[in-house]
Each structure stands twice: as structure tokens, then as C-alpha cells.
Amino acid sequence: MNCLSCHEEQRLKLGWGDLFGRNDPLSVCSECSSMLERVNGEICRMCGRSFSIFPEQYRQGDLCFDCVEWGDVGNSITKNRSLYQYNPFLQEIMARYKYRGDAELVKLFEHDLRVLFKKEFKRTLLVPVPLSNERQYERGFNQAELIAKLIGKPFYKALERPVHEEKQSKKSKQERLQHAAIFTLNDEFRETITGADVTIVDDLYTTGATIQAAGKILLDHGARTVSSITVARG
Amino acid sequence: MGATLVRFASVSSQKGSTLCPEPLVQTSNTSLQSLNLLPEINMFPLDPSFSYNQDLQFHLLGRHLLFDELPFPIEQIHSHYLHGYLLYEKGIATSKNHLSCQRCGNDDPSLFASFACFRCKEDSCVYCRKCIMMGRVSQCTPLIRWTGPVPNVALTSHSFLEWEGTLSELQKQASKQMCGVVGKPKELLVWAVCGAGKTEILFEAIDRALQQGLRVCLASPRTDVITELSPRFERAFPKAGVVSLYGGHSELAAPSPLVLSTTHQLFRFEEAFDVIIVDEVDAFPYSFDPTLQFAVKKAATDQATRIYLSATPSKKMKRRVHTKQLEVIHISRRFHGYPLPVPEFKWCGNWSKLLKKGRIPPIIHKWIDNKLTSGVQSFLFVPTIDDLTTIHSILKEYPGIDSVHASDLDRIEKIRRFRKGEIRMLLTTTILERGVTVPGIDVGVIGADHEVFSSNALVQIAGRVGRSIGDPYGEVVYFHYGKTTAMVSAKREIKSHNQRAGFGTSR
Ligand SMILES: [Zn+2]
Ligand SMILES: [Zn+2]
Ligand SMILES: [Zn+2]
Numbered sequence: 092m093n094c095l096s097c098h099e100e101q102r103l104k105l106g107w108g109d110l111f112g113r114n115d116p117l118s119v120c121s122e123c124s125s126m127l128e129r130v131n132g133e134i135c136r137m138c139g140r141s142f143s144i145f146p147e148q149y150r151q152g153d154l155c156f157d158c159v160e161w162g163d164v165g166n167s168i169t170k171n172r173s174l175y176q177y178n179p180f181l182q183e184i185m186a187r188y189k190y191r192g193d194a195e196l197v198k199l200f201e202h203d204l205r206v207l208f209k210k211e212f213k214r215t216l217l218v219p220v221p222l223s224n225e226r227q228y229e230r231g232f233n234q235a236e237l238i239a240k241l242i243g244k245p246f247y248k249a250l251e252r253p254v255h256e257e258k259q260s261k262k263s264k265q266e267r268l269q270h271a272a273i274f275t276l277n278d279e280f281r282e283t284i285t286g287a288d289v290t291i292v293d294d295l296y297t298t299g300a301t302i303q304a305a306g307k308i309l310l311d312h313g314a315r316t317v318s319s320i321t322v323a324r325g
Numbered sequence: 326m327g328a329t330l331v332r333f334a335s336v337s338s339q340k341g342s343t344l345c346p347e348p349l350v351q352t353s354n355t356s357l358q359s360l361n362l363l364p365e366i367n368m369f370p371l372d373p374s375f376s377y378n379q380d381l382q383f384h385l386l387g388r389h390l391l392f393d394e395l396p397f398p399i400e401q402i403h404s405h406y407l408h409g410y411l412l413y414e415k416g417i418a419t420s421k422n423h424l425s426c427q428r429c430g431n432d433d434p435s436l437f438a439s440f441a442c443f444r445c446k447e448d449s450c451v452y453c454r455k456c457i458m459m460g461r462v463s464q465c466t467p468l469i470r471w472t473g474p475v476p477n478v479a480l481t482s483h484s485f486l487e488w489e490g491t492l493s494e495l496q497k498q499a500s501k502q503m504c505g506v507v508g509k510p511k512e513l514l515v516w517a518v519c520g521a522g523k524t525e526i527l528f529e530a531i532d533r534a535l536q537q538g539l540r541v542c543l544a545s546p547r548t549d550v551i552t553e554l555s556p557r558f559e560r561a562f563p564k565a566g567v568v569s570l571y572g573g574h575s576e577l578a579a580p581s582p583l584v585l586s587t588t589h590q591l592f593r594f595e596e597a598f599d600v601i602i603v604d605e606v607d608a609f610p611y612s613f614d615p616t617l618q619f620a621v622k623k624a625a626t627d628q629a630t631r632i633y634l635s636a637t638p639s640k641k642m643k644r645r646v647h648t649k650q651l652e653v654i655h656i657s658r659r660f661h662g663y664p665l666p667v668p669e670f671k672w673c674g675n676w677s678k679l680l681k682k683g684r685i686p687p688i689i690h691k692w693i694d695n696k697l698t699s700g701v702q703s704f705l706f707v708p709t710i711d712d713l714t715t716i717h718s719i720l721k722e723y724p725g726i727d728s729v730h731a732s733d734l735d736r737i738e739k740i741r742r743f744r745k746g747e748i749r750m751l752l753t754t755t756i757l758e759r760g761v762t763v764p765g766i767d768v769g770v771i772g773a774d775h776e777v778f779s780s781n782a783l784v785q786i787a788g789r790v791g792r793s794i795g796d797p798y799g800e801v802v803y804f805h806y807g808k809t810t811a812m813v814s815a816k817r818e819i820k821s822h823n824q825r826a827g828f829g830t831s832r
Contacts, residue, residue, distance in 0.1 A: 122732070192461040193454060195438030227443045231450070231461070237440065 095199055096123040096184060126180040129203070130173055130324055138299060139172040140324055157299070167306030169316045171296050172211050173324035174203050181323055185294060189234050197237045200322050208242050208290075212320055215290040216283065217246035220305055221274070223253070238322060239292040246292070249280035250305055273301075274308045285313035290320055297325035332357035332445055332465070343367070344406075344413065348399055359445035361464035366413055368472070375408035377473055383580050385411060385471040387540070387597025389428060389623075391460050392467065394593075402469070410473035416462035417451055427468055429456035429592045430619030455616060456592050458572070470595055486532040488525075488561040493662070495826075496526050499654045503530040503632065506652070507600055508537055510628040514606075514646060514653045518822050519636045519788025520762075522660035524554065527602060528561055530632075535565060535582055539599035542584045544591055544621060546608050548572055549760060551585050558585060588617040594624040601625040606633040606642070607781060608759065636759075636788060637781035658826035663797035665819050666790045668783070670812065673804040676772050680715050689804050692769055696750060697723060702743070703750050703767045704757055706786055708775035713752055716771070725749030731756045758785040764793035773803030773812055783815035 133142040135150075137158035142150060149156045158166075175181050188196040219235035227233050239246040253275055276284070291305050296319065306317040332347045334357050344366060347357055360366075381397055384390075395402060405411045417437075418425050425432040431453050442450030445465030452463035462468065492500060499515065506513050507530050517523040527543070534541050543558075545551055548571045555569040568581040570590040588603070603621055625631065633642070645651035659665065673686040685693070696703045707713050710730050717728040727748045729739045736756075742748045744763055751757070755777055768790050770778065778786075783803065790799035803812055823829075 187457070191457050192452070193438075193457050194440035194452070195454060231442050231444050231463070232440050233443070 094123055095196060123180075123199075126178075127174075127199075128176040128178050128181075130176060137166070137168070137170055138296065138324075139170065141176065144176065167303050167310050167317055168291075168299070169318045170211075171299065171302065171319040171321065172207060173296050173321045174200060174207060175323055177295065177297075177323040177325040185323060189230065189294065192230055192232070194232055194237060197234070197241055200238065201241050204238070204241055204320075204322070205243065208244075208320060212290045212318060215288045215318065217242060217244055218249045218284075218289050218291050218305075218309065219246055220291060220293040220301060221248065221250045221252045235293045238294060242292070247280050247283055249277050249284055249289075250274045250308065251277050274305050276308055276312050281312060284309060286315050288316045288318075289314045290318050293319065293321045295323045295325055296321040333360055333363055334358070346399060346403055349403055359442075359447050359450065359465040360413070360415055360467055361417065361419060361445070361447075361450075366415070368412055369407060369409040371409035371473065375405075375410065377405060377408070377410050381405060382410075382471060382473060382476070385469065386475065386580055387471070387595060388593055389468050389470050389595040390593065391416075391462070392469065393460060395469065405473070410471065412470055412472050413467040414470065415464070416466035416468050417453060417464045419451070419464060424451060426453035426456060426462055428459070428462050429453060430616045430623070431455035459590075459592060483536075484532055485535045485562050485565045486528055487563055488528055490525060492525060493522075493658075493660060495656060495658055496522060496660070499526045499656050500529045502654050503527070504533045506530075506630055506632070507534045508539060509630055512631045512651055513633070514638060514642060514651050515632060515634045515656065516638060516646075516653055517634065517636060517656035518659060518665055519759075519785065520659040520661075520665075520792045521636075521656040523634055523656065524557060526656070527632075531562070531583065531600070531602075534600045534630075535562070538582075540582050540584075540597060541600040541602070542586060542591075542594075542598040542624065543602045543604065544586050544588050544624075545604040546588045546617065547605065547760065548587055550604055551587055555585055558583070588620055591617075591620040591624040596623075596626045598625050598629060600630045600632070602632040602634065604634045605759070606635045607637050607639050637784045639781075655822075655825055657822040659791075659797070661794040661797050663791065664823040664826065664828040666787060666799050666801050667819055667823070668787050668801040668803050668812075668816055670773075670808060670816075671802050671804050673771075673806060675806050676804065677775075677806070680712055683715065683719060685716060685719055686771075686804065689769070689771055692802065692804075693720070693723075693750065696767060696769075697725060700749075701767050702746065702748075702763065702765065703769065704786075704789060705750060705752050706758070706768070706770040706778075707752060707754060708772045708777050710754060712772070713754060717752055720752075723750075726752065728752035729757065730754045755782055755786075757789070758782050759788075762789065762792045765796040765799070766790060767800040768802070770803045772805070774805040774807050774809045778809075778811060780811040780814040780818070783811060784818055787815070787819060 130139065130141045134140060135142065135155040135158055136153040138155060140155050151159050184196060184199065187193045217239045219233065219239040222233045252273060289309050291302055293302060296302060302319045309317050333344045334350045344363065350357065378397070378401060381401070384395060402411070406413060414427055416427055418427055423432065424434065424437050436453065436455045437451050438454055439449040439451045441448050442463065442465060447465065450463045450465055452461050456462065503513065503515070503526065515523060515526070531541050543554070551569055551571045555567070558567045562583055565583040566581040568584045570584065570586040572587065572589065601621060601624065642651065646653045671688060673688045676686050679686050693705070707716060713728050713730055717726070720726050725748060727739055729736050729751055731754065733739070739748065739751065740761055743751050766789060768786055770783070770786060773783065787801045790801050791797045805812065
């Protein structure tokens with residue numbers, strides 16, 4: 092069995108999977124696993140950012156300044172929780188996953204993701220952030236969908252992204268805060284969403300703009316609450 | 326770029342049943358399928374009246390590319406297919422219980438994975454993880470290759486070589502012998518000792534090949550070798566349009582008759598070279614990785630001249646030399662004319678046990694003190710990362726000592742500081758056994774009897790010493806707790822090179 096990430100052969104690792112003769116695809120060598128920095132300790136109650144990597148003066152109680160700002164323009168997300176810091180190692184993994192299209196790498200996150208989901212989002216409906224058709228064609232898959240699938244619960248493609256999204260970075264923060272309507276609701280799931288507690292699934296939470304926009308659409312169509320889970324916290 | 330297609334329809338036409346890519350299908354009642362599910366892909370006879378696109382020809386010639394790597398409209402690519410000028414091939418060959426990647430040759434089941442594919446709409450589209458860094462090849466991905474005419478390269482009588490240097494007598498002989506095989510379907514091993522100056526020996530033979538209109542590739546398993554050679558070749562062959570390909574620098578520019586490439590980048594080529602020269606044919610990962618050997622084989626034509634360069638050929642290769650299956654050129658003398666330093670064996674007691682107790686064998690400790698006070702720079706090789714950490718922590722009081730290993734992110738910086746003389750002694754695992762040459766250093770090996778130190782590794786390690794003409798001597802010590810066959814055969818080999826070079830049998 093080789094490490095999923097670095098392909099290094101692992102001779103020393105013998106997990107429960109081996110004992111039961113199960114071919115465990117989660118195998119990742121201890122070196123790679125130690126490079127993934129879990130988000131832990133004190134975090135922002137809203138966006139799930141770790142306070143430990145965050146200057147003290149940008150904090151207000153249990154919220155970070157960004158979230159205070161979101162609060163002013165109408166927050167659509169109850170809370171976000173992320174698995175890992177978006178450190179250079181994870182950036183590299185994500186680039187291989189998304190841009191090179193190495194779909195298998197998603198399995199690196201399976202265990203931690205299931206644990207986090209159980210702890211924070213039990214009994215919520217999963218909705219992955221969609222890609223435009225064009226983008227999805229390029230990649231061959233939607234990275235958020237594969238992450239949602241990993242959790243092992245049914246998920247609903249309740250959102251659609253009709254046009255190729257503009258490059259986020261080109262817009263000013265003010266514009267991004269306007270919740271530009273980049274998503275639409277997939278009518279098929281209108282009833283499913285009504286009154287439901289929804290968890291949006293994505294690969295990365297950076298400014299929160301994408302997830303806030305998605306949350307707003309869901310709330311507008313009758314979701315009771317919306318929260319989000321992501322692999323990385325930028 | 327980004328030609329978008331992946332599914333194909335099987336369409337019947339006057340020419341029989343034809344593949345048609347998704348965007349070009351006109352009727353709506355044809356069923357589209359993944360390339361993988363279609364039967365044999367038929368090939369059309371070459372239509373000589375078709376006016377083909379020369380740019381496309383240049384782009385594709387000798388290569389094995391994805392649609393995404395071809396900056397041409399899909400209509401144009403497809404019409405070349407219909408007229409017999411190119412061929413689509415399944416990127417992943419699938420037969421009962423067996424998968425193999427047609428680009429990199431990978432057939433290790435653990436290096437394939439699958440996903441629900443948005444392109445081909447299959448629930449499980451298998452892709453190759455081995456060569457994914459060059460763009461994903463999956464079951465629905467066609468690889469495209471040129472099947473049309475090959476342009477005639479005009480033979481020239483003028484030389485491409487503009488190199489001012491001169492060769493030693495020995496180098497001249499080797500160069501002449503090499504010129505003799507160029508253009509013939511032969512294999513040749515150039516067995517050149519560390520520091521023989523093997524690059525210069527290639528120039529004449531490469532020039533000869535270029536004059537005959539042959540396409541030449543020099544491949545190395547290591548990126549740093551390519552980046553080092555690239556400016557030297559550009560200077561030596563300024564008019565050949567030298568192209569260098571390595572990770573992060575793999576732009577497929579204009580076709581060139583002289584390509585320097587890492588062995589990994591060769592996956593993109595097919596039957597592209599008439600002369601292929603593989604540097605450090607014994608080096609990791611080339612010797613361990615059969616897919617890289619596949620890449621070299623695929624990139625060369627059937628009739629190609631294959632030249633292997635090595636200071637320490639593998640057992641298998643040596644056997645082929647002994648049984649006369651492989652022609653060999655020996656370059657046993659270093660470019661500066663001095664003999665190779667012969668290693669000394671020094672018994673140091675149970676080094677492994679002592680290290681576990683946090684102690685360094687006294688004789689080695691003395692050696693270290695000696696090096697640091699005499700001002701000679703040195704490499705001290707240790708068997709494992711654990712040993713490296715132990716020794717470094719014992720020696721942490723000493724100024725000028727640092728350590729380096731394969732996954733050390735500061736590796737390049739530390740080597741730079743060693744070259745500048747800021748670091749006096751570098752503790753290292755076997756990663757520095759080749760490649761890095763610093764003038765005037767001595768070398769010690771702690772635990773030379775450990776299994777990581779193969780005979781070839783020990784020869785390479787000894788080869789770090791005495792590299793410059795200003796300081797052609799130096800000391801190599803193997804500290805051990807019982808001589809191994811590897812140590813003995815390394816020493817024997819070094820001595821026999823010296824003997825072959827005419828230095829007698831003293832020492
Ligand atoms: Zn926050
Ligand atoms: Zn492959
Ligand atoms: Zn596919």
C-alpha cells in the first residue's frame with residue numbers, strides 16, 4: 092500500500108483495516124498526515140477560524156473582525172467549520188486535487204471529515220457548492236461534490252451556477268459583500284430545502300463570499316438555517 | 326486550448342464506421358459514449374490530396390498528446406484524423422483485470438483511481454495517478470499521435486558545434502568511438518568515472534547526428550542535471566535550438582532536433598528520437614522505476630542509437646558488458662589526469678549501539694575534530710535519518726556543522742552555504758552521494774557496513790573527493806563494524822579504474 096499523497100510505500104503501518112483484510116484506501120503516511128494542520132483550540136464562533144494564528148487585536152469576543160463585518164450586512168451562515176489550515180502543504184494537495192484532477196486525493200480527508208460532520212452538523216442536509224458546467228467539464232468533476240459524497244450521507248444538488256463565475260479577486264470586497272447572485276436554486280429541490288437545516292459543503296473557506304452567497308439563496312427559498320463545512324480554512 | 330470533447334459517436338459513412346467527437350455530431354439520435362467503451366478505433370489510409378496543417382504536424386510529430394495540449398480547433402484536428410494524418414488512441418488500455426496507461430506505461434493497480442466523470446458521464450472513469458502531473462489521462466481521454474508524413478530534414482555539411490574547449494587523449498578516443506555508433510541501431514555504455522568530464526565527450530557525436538538530420542535527446546532522471554546542462558548545451562549548439570524539458574518547465578515549444586529532458590517528461594513523446602542518451606542510467610529513480618524505462622523506450626524509434634552514461638552501472642548492465650551483449654567505452658581517468666582517491670577502511674566498533682547510547686565512536690569523533698581544526702571541508706555520510714538526528718544533536722556544540730536529508734526543505738540553501746564555506750562539515754544521508762561536487766573536500770562514511778551503502782553508493786561517495794584540478798587528492802574513509810562485500814567490491818572497482826588508467830596497483 093502506498094501513501095495516497097506522496098506515493099511512498101508504507102511498510103510499517105498496519106492499521107485495523109489490514110487486520111480485517113479490508114483494503115483501506117485511506118492510507119496516508121505519517122509524514123504527510125503530520126503536515127496537515129488541524130484547526131483546533133479557540134476558534135471564531137462563526138467562521139471557524141483559529142484564533143491562534145490570528146492577531147489578538149482583530150478579535151471581538153468570540154468573533155473575528157471579518158465576521159463582525161459580515162454581521163453588519165446580514166449574515167446568511169450560522170457557522171462555518173473547517174478541518175485544516177490552508178498551509179503550503181494543503182495548498183499543494185488542493186492544487187493537485189482540483190487543477191490536476193487527482194480525484195482520489197479527496198480520500199485523505201475522509202476520516203476527519205466524518206468526525207467533524209458528526210460533531211457539528213448531524214441531521215443537516217448536505218448541499219455542495221456547484222461549479223459552472225464549463226468549469227466542471229474542464230475538471231471532469233466537482234470537488235465540493237466529491238467532498239460531500241465522502242461524508243457518506245445523501246447530498247442534494249440544490250444549487251446551480253448558471254454562468255461562468257467572474258474571477259473573485261477582480262472584485263472589490265464591497266462588491267463581494269453584496270452577495271452577487273452567482274447561484275440559483277435548482278427547482279427540483281425546492282421542497283426539500285423548505286424548512287430544512289442545510290450544511291453547504293466546499294473545499295475552501297477564504298473570505299466566505301461564495302458560501303455566504305450560496306447561503307442567501309437557500310435562506311431566500313425557505314431553508315431554516317444554513318451552515319457550512321469545508322476542508323480548508325484560508 | 327481547452328478543446329472540449331470527450332465522448333464519441335460511432336457514425337456510419339461512405340468510409341465505414343467512423344468515430345465522431347461530441348461537438349461535431351450533427352444528428353441527435355446517435356448515442357455518445359466514452360472512448361473506452363467503443364470498439365477498435367479504425368485508422369484511415371493516408372489521403373495524399375489532403376492539404377494538412379504544417380503547424381499541427383510540427384506540434385504532434387513524435388509526440389503523444391492530449392486534446393488539451395493541442396492549440397487547434399477540434400474540426401481541424403478531426404479532419405486530419407479522417408484523412409489518415411493522425412490517430413486517436415485510448416489513453417488507458419483496459420482488458421480483463423488489467424489496466425495500463427498508454428502515456429506512461431503504468432500498470433500498477435494501486436496507481437489507478439476512478440471518479441464519476443462529468444465528461445464521459447460514466448460512474449467510474451479510471452485515470453492514471455502516476456503521470457497526473459502532466460494532465461490527467463483517463464479512460465475517456467484520447468491520446469493523439471501523428472500518422473502523416475515526416476518532413477525531410479535537409480542534410481547539412483556544416484557543423485552545429487561551436488565549442489572552444491579541447492578533449493584529452495582519452496576523451497578523444499571515447500568521442501570517436503561514440504561517433505561510430507551514431508545512426509546505427511546500437512546500444513553503448515559509457516562507463517566514465519566520477520569527474521571524467523563526460524558531457525564534453527558527447528558533443529562531437531551529437532553534432533554528427535545533427536548533421537545527418539537525426540533527432541537527439543539527452544535524458545536524465547534528475548532535474549538539476551538538466552538545468553545544469555541546459556546552458557552548456559545552448560552555448561555549444563547555439564543554432565540547434567536546444568529545448569530543455571523538466572518539471573515546471575515543460576512547454577512544448579517548437580520542435581527541435583536536440584532535446585534535453587528529464588526522464589519523466591519523456592512520457593509525452595513517442596518514436597521521436599533517433600539517438601537517445603540516458604545520463605546516470607543507474608540513478609534513482611530511473612533504475613527503480615520501470616515506467617521511466619518504458620518512457621525512454623517509447624520516446625526512441627525502433628532503430629535508435631541508445632547511449633547510456635554511468636559511473637556505476639548496475640549489476641545487470643555489467644553482466645551484459647561481460648557477456649559482450651553491450652558495447653562499452655571506459656573512461657577511467659578523471660579529466661584532470663589524477664587517479665581516483667582510494668577509500669580507507671577503519672574499524673570503529675559497534676557504531677549503531679554506541680549511537681543509541683548517544684555516543685559517537687571515538688575514532689570517528691577524532692576524525693571529526695581533526696577535520697574541523699585542520700580547516701578541510703567534509704561530508705560525513707550516515708545511514709539513516711535517525712542516525713543523522715542523533716549525531717547532529719551530539720555535535721550541536723560544534724560551530725560549522727549542519728545536516729541535510731531528502732525531505733529537508735532547506736536542502737538547497739544548506740548546500741549553497743556549504744559551497745560558500747559557511748558550513749564546514751555537512752552530515753548527510755545518501756542523497757548527496759551524487760550530483761553535488763565541491764572542490765577540496767574529504768569524505769567519511771559512518772557505518773559503511775549498513776545495507777543502504779551498496780557498492781555503487783560507496784563508489785559514488787568516494788567520487789565526491791578530489792574533483793578539482795587545484796586539489797585533485799583527498800581522503801575517503803569508510804568507518805565500519807565489519808567489512809561488507811559492498812565495501813570490498815567498491816574499493817576493488819575504484820582500484821581497477823586506476824589501473825586501467827595506468828596508475829599501477831600501489832595503495
Ligand atoms: Zn470569524
Ligand atoms: Zn500514466
Ligand atoms: Zn471520463
